[in-house]
Amino acid sequence: MTSTTTSPAADTFLPEGGHPFHITPNEERCLRTQGARVAPSPVIAQAASFDEYVRQLMIPPAVMDLYRKAADLRMSPIEIEAMRKHLAPLAPGSNGLLRRIMLDKAERDDTHPPYIRVACTGRGTYDQWAVDHGHIDTLDDPYGDIGSPAVLEIWPAQHYSPIHSHGKTTGIVFCLAGQLDVMVYDRLAKDATKLALVTLTPGQCAWLTKTNFAVHKVYCPLDGGNGPTRPDYINNTDEFGASFHVYLNEDELTVQAYDESDTRDAFDYIDEITGEQRQFKTYSDLSWSILRRVLANTPLG
Numbered sequence: 001m002t003s004t005t006t007s008p009a010a011d012t013f014l015p016e017g018g019h020p021f022h023i024t025p026n027e028e029r030c031l032r033t034q035g036a037r038v039a040p041s042p043v044i045a046q047a048a049s050f051d052e053y054v055r056q057l058m059i060p061p062a063v064m065d066l067y068r069k070a071a072d073l074r075m076s077p078i079e080i081e082a083m084r085k086h087l088a089p090l091a092p093g094s095n096g097l098l099r100r101i102m103l104d105k106a107e108r109d110d111t112h113p114p115y116i117r118v119a120c121t122g123r124g125t126y127d128q129w130a131v132d133h134g135h136i137d138t139l140d141d142p143y144g145d146i147g148s149p150a151v152l153e154i155w156p157a158q159h160y161s162p163i164h165s166h167g168k169t170t171g172i173v174f175c176l177a178g179q180l181d182v183m184v185y186d187r188l189a190k191d192a193t194k195l196a197l198v199t200l201t202p203g204q205c206a207w208l209t210k211t212n213f214a215v216h217k218v219y220c221p222l223d224g225g226n227g228p229t230r231p232d233y234i235n236n237t238d239e240f241g242a243s244f245h246v247y248l249n250e251d252e253l254t255v256q257a258y259d260e261s262d263t264r265d266a267f268d269y270i271d272e273i274t275g276e277q278r279q280f281k282t283y284s285d286l287s288w289s290i291l292r293r294v295l296a297n298t299p300l301g
């Protein structure tokens with residue numbers, strides 16, 4: 001077992017009983033212990049003990065294939081520094097692209113603090129803003145797309161997703177930068193039972209299939225600078241976590257019938273305020289081809 005799956009880092013912040021997981025410190029300790037004992041392991045990492053190796057033995061081969069292909073992915077120090085510049089809180093009107101998107105998303109949906117989805121194929125809803133705010137000169141195709149099989153997700157410190165299900169997809173959540181907490185639930189419901197809490201650091205990976213860990217909530221526990229997190233929370237720092245997500249539909253693994261709610265084109269989630277089940281069409285906010293150009297054009301230092 002690795003230390004990162006059993007205890008939060010010193011700079012993490014989890015309010016007692018509050019958002020995002022509504023657990024006491026004692027419950028957190030129990031859920032982290034469960035995460036460090038359950039087999040197969042909800043986390044893929046280089047095994048540091050025989051026990052850890054054995055717990056990873058029964059992870060499905062399709063998942064291990066996704067993990068191995070992603071294993072050497074990291075964000076470069078320059079990309080991380082440029083991303084911080086675009087997330088940092090500045091005076092109104094001079095914010096970077098990522099904070100502009102964050103604030104716009106928060107205005108449209110205050111049920112949970114926003115995170116940013118970057119499609120690695122296709123286009124994003126806010127791509128045009130990269131041109132409108134002078135980060136790049138031109139954009140070829142401003143239209144959004146859904147269902148990219150690979151997505152970069154940017155998690156501002158203390159922001160989190162609602163509890164949601166990835167249906168019958170098979171996928172990985174590979175940590176690229178910062179730190180992320182993942183709570184795994186037994187089903188998609190407001191009163192779902194929490195099964196395990198794990199922490200991911202760069203190079204570590206959570207995974208899911210239709211029968212393992214398909215329902216989860218993701219949270220960046222780093223310092224947000226604005227007190228306890230809550231549904232309408234907006235952070236006040238440039239701290240963030242980043243993760244690379246890959247989801248394969250069932251028909252990409254085997255030839256079987258499937259319906260839309262079980263694919264990556266949409267995922268079901270529980271509204272954090274009303275507790276009702278809703279469906280999110282997986283439009284992305286930006287495309288990686290645009291964000292990469294924006295980051296390359298960002299003055300550093």
Ligand SMILES: [Fe+2]
Nearest residue numbers: 164166216218
């Ligand atoms: Fe997810």
